[in-house]
Amino acid sequence: MTEIALFGAIEIGLVYALVAIGVYLSFRILDFPDLTVDGSFPLGAAVCAVLLIAGVNPWLASLAAALAGAAAGLVTATLNVRFKILHLLASILTMIALFSVNLRVMGRPNVALLMQDTVLTPFYGLGIPDHIVRPLVVGVIVAAVVLLLARFLGSEFGLAMRATGVNARMARAQGVDTDAHVYAGIALSNALTGLAGALFAQTNGFADVTTGIGTIVVGLAAVIVGETVLPARALALALIGCVAGSILYRLAVQLALSADAIGLQASDLNLVTAVLVAVALILPRLKAKASRSTKAAR
Amino acid sequence: MIVVEDIHVTFGRGTPLEKHALRGVDLTIPEGQFVTVIGSNGAGKSTFLGSLAGDVLAEQGRIAIDGTDVTRWDTPRRAGLVARVFQDPMAGSCATLTIEENMALAAARGRRRGLAPALGGDRRKGFRDRIAALGLGLENRLHDRMGLLSGGQRQAVSLLMATLAGSKILLLDEHTAALDPATADFVLDLTRRIVRDNRLTTLMVTHSMRQALDYGDRTLMLHEGRVVLDVAGEERAGLDVPHLLALFAKQRGGAEISDDSLLIG
Numbered sequence: 001m002t003e004i005a006l007f008g009a010i011e012i013g014l015v016y017a018l019v020a021i022g023v024y025l026s027f028r029i030l031d032f033p034d035l036t037v038d039g040s041f042p043l044g045a046a047v048c049a050v051l052l053i054a055g056v057n058p059w060l061a062s063l064a065a066a067l068a069g070a071a072a073g074l075v076t077a078t079l080n081v082r083f084k085i086l087h088l089l090a091s092i093l094t095m096i097a098l099f100s101v102n103l104r105v106m107g108r109p110n111v112a113l114l115m116q117d118t119v120l121t122p123f124y125g126l127g128i129p130d131h132i133v134r135p136l137v138v139g140v141i142v143a144a145v146v147l148l149l150a151r152f153l154g155s156e157f158g159l160a161m162r163a164t165g166v167n168a169r170m171a172r173a174q175g176v177d178t179d180a181h182v183y184a185g186i187a188l189s190n191a192l193t194g195l196a197g198a199l200f201a202q203t204n205g206f207a208d209v210t211t212g213i214g215t216i217v218v219g220l221a222a223v224i225v226g227e228t229v230l231p232a233r234a235l236a237l238a239l240i241g242c243v244a245g246s247i248l249y250r251l252a253v254q255l256a257l258s259a260d261a262i263g264l265q266a267s268d269l270n271l272v273t274a275v276l277v278a279v280a281l282i283l284p285r286l287k288a289k290a291s292r293s294t295k296a297a298r
Numbered sequence: 299m300i301v302v303e304d305i306h307v308t309f310g311r312g313t314p315l316e317k318h319a320l321r322g323v324d325l326t327i328p329e330g331q332f333v334t335v336i337g338s339n340g341a342g343k344s345t346f347l348g349s350l351a352g353d354v355l356a357e358q359g360r361i362a363i364d365g366t367d368v369t370r371w372d373t374p375r376r377a378g379l380v381a382r383v384f385q386d387p388m389a390g391s392c393a394t395l396t397i398e399e400n401m402a403l404a405a406a407r408g409r410r411r412g413l414a415p416a417l418g419g420d421r422r423k424g425f426r427d428r429i430a431a432l433g434l435g436l437e438n439r440l441h442d443r444m445g446l447l448s449g450g451q452r453q454a455v456s457l458l459m460a461t462l463a464g465s466k467i468l469l470l471d472e473h474t475a476a477l478d479p480a481t482a483d484f485v486l487d488l489t490r491r492i493v494r495d496n497r498l499t500t501l502m503v504t505h506s507m508r509q510a511l512d513y514g515d516r517t518l519m520l521h522e523g524r525v526v527l528d529v530a531g532e533e534r535a536g537l538d539v540p541h542l543l544a545l546f547a548k549q550r551g552g553a554e555i556s557d558d559s560l561l562i563g
Contacts, residue, residue: 156402156411159395163403166392173351173390175377175407175463233443 001258004131009254011135011203013247016218017142018196020226020242021149022189023219028238029153030165030185035091035216036076039098040069040190042212044197046105049207052116059119062198069194070187072098077186081179095212102209110208118202134203141199142243145192150236161185193219214270221273222246224280249276300327300350300467300499305359307345307523319345320356321523329364329466332493332500332514336507336542342523343503347469350501352376363467378408381460381498383453385472390456393445397436397455400444401425404459428458432488450481454488461496468493470502474509486513507539519546 001009019037026034044065051061072094079090103109119141123133152158163171164181171178193215201207226245232238256264256272264272307320319342327333337343348354350361352373361369363379381404384390391400402416402425422440430437432454436447444452453473460468470489474482490513493500504510510517517534519527519542527545529537537545 151415152413154415154417155413156406156416157413159399159403159416160406160411162395162399163392166394167389170384170390170392171403172373173377173382173384174403174459175374175409176403176411177374 001254005254005258006251007131007135009250010247011131011138012200013222013250014135014138014142014243015196015199015203016222016250017243017246018145018192018199019215019219020222020246021145021239022192022196023216024223024238024242025185025189025192027220028165028223029162030182030189032080032087032165032182032186033091034073034076034186034189035088036072036094036098036186036190037193037219038212038215039095039102040072040193040212041197041200041215042102042207042209043072043098043105044069044194045201045207045211046102046111046197046209047194048198049111049113049201050105050107052113052118052202053111058117058121058202062119062195062202065198066191066195069197070191072194073187073190074183076190077183081182099209099212102212106207106209109210110206113201113205113207119199120202138199138203141195145195146236146239146243150239153235157181157184214273217270217273217277218249221277221280222249224277225249228280299329299364300325301360301362302326302350303360303362305349305356305361307342307349307354307356319354319523320349322359323520323523323525325518325525325528327499327501327516329499330497331516332498333502333516333518334510334514335501335503335518335520336505336510337520341520343520344471345523346520347382347471347501347503350467351380351382351469377465378463379465380467380469381407381463381465382469382471383456383460383473385475387449387452387456387476391444391452391459394443396441396443397429397447398422398425398440400455401429401459401462405462407463408465409463428462429455432458448481450477450485453477453485457485457488457492461492461498466497466499468498468500470500472503472505475505489513507542511537511539511542517542521546 019041022037026032047068048061048065051064052058076091076094079085079093080087085093120134120137123137124130126133128136153162160171160176161181161184163174163176164178168178200211222245223242224245225248226241226243229248230237230241230244232241253269253272256262257266302323302325304322304324305320306322309317309319323346335343335346345354349356352368352371352375356369359369360367368376368379382390392403398417402421426437426440429440434451434454436451436455444455447455474485477485486509489502492498500514502514511534516530517527518525
């Protein structure tokens with residue numbers, strides 16, 4: 001693997017680390033399997049790209065992308081909480097709808113960012129090679145998100161959100177408005193995904209409606225890899241695990257793709273990812289079964 | 299003080315499984331009274347407790363707690379006034395959160411939850427002192443996950459959690475039914491101590507007539523969604539389990555005669 005490919009993998013890993021953290025929030029903390037991210041990731045990219053072209057400040061454009069993601073999350077949460085549509089289905093509806101919304105936002109299937117200033121522009125002239133600047137800047141943003149989120153989840157509000165996911169009946173008996181916490185959590189999860197989309201557009205120089213396909217699986221893969229390499233109970237460590245998992249996943253993919261002997265093409269990525277996630281989900285079950293049967297034998 | 303006026307609850311209205319679970323319960327429970335509730339399966343005990351907690355909203359009638367009409371309040375809103383311990387030790391706490399996190403959740407009951415750290419300041423020390431008083435040695439396990447505790451320990455911690463936010467009403471739904479006899483005795487003694495020390499108005503549902511008479515100062519019997527027996531004071535002190543069984547049979551007979559549908563059924 002070349003140095004450029006290595007830093008490229010780290011960079012894209014860091015961008016998707018925000019997706020992984022969002023997926024961790026919905027799947028793990030709220031126990032709400034939310035596929036909205038497949039739509040909110042390109043939504044964030046689209047909103048950010050269109051605003052950048054309109055001359056908006058890149059930080060404001062990124063914030064707007066996060067807010068758009070949050071709005072998408074609120075739609076899913078409303079369909080589920082208010083109208084009792086199954087969470088998976090609710091999120092699929094939002095995701096499908098967002099495909100059209102994203103086309104509307106951009107006015108065409110993809111938008112290129114050529115000369116526009118991005119959050120990275122101020123850092124390009126500092127004498128550090130561009131392919132290192134990008135992961136550095138994204139890394140700082142991810143670190144800030146991890147710190148803020150760890151603090152948030154340790155707050156009274158955050159604790160109530162975690163209780164909502166673990167035992168909603170108990171949480172309600174302790175005075176937690178569980179519905180409000182589902183809204184807040186799913187909005188936050190998709191806000192992070194929208195922000196990831198904005199960073200993706202700015203680091204890669206384009207927004208495209210098809211970039212969303214498989215976002216959820218990539219996010220899940222990162223969460224699962226993170227849980228495997230960093231099996232931590234402490235929340236801050238679990239969040240760091242999501243980041244590590246996302247980077248490791250990208251490095252593994254990069255390795256697989258650059259090893260000609262395996263014969264994989266870039267277009268095989270989704271298949272490889274899906275197989276990886278399926279294996280990671282099946283393994284613990286097989287392990288538990290094996291340990292049960294050895295116990296039974298004794 | 300709890301005032302319940304003629305509450306009715308029907309499940310599955312208009313379906314073949316329609317069940318009229320509460321058929322007009324009237325009750326006044328003065329502050330600090332410890333009431334035990336008995337009744338056969340399906341008598342409406344849990345529904346009655348649920349209607350006080352807000353899980354089940356009464357379709358008719360009125361519920362007031364400490365002078366506030368809470369009839370239409372949902373569970374989270376009532377939680378500031380009412381604390382509960384469930385029958386299933388798993389139900390009353392979060393297994394994957396630590397003991398101190400569970401306690402912090404309970405301590406914020408009825409308050410707005412903000413962005414301040416849930417376990418900041420001297421919170422931890424306060425929790426440690428409170429849990430040490432249980433005498434279970436849990437003060438050194440505050441960082442352990444709740445799921446690592448035994449059923450009895452979880453019920454004991456749940457009882458303690460019920461007292462952290464200063465609610466004055468405690469609802470116990472067969473909270474010792476899932477425990478072995480020795481542990482159940484321990485939890486019941488702890489219940490008595492906690493109710494006395496915090497002067498809680500308490501309703502304890504139990505399936506044991508012995509427990510119903512041994513604990514508390516008033517006993518209710520529910521049958522077919524109505525209160526069919528309500529004894530306190532000397533009358534209750536003179537009762538024994540056989541008496542209670544006899545009364546139960548007699549009241550059931552009385553209830554059946556006054557209810558045509560039961561005679562036909």
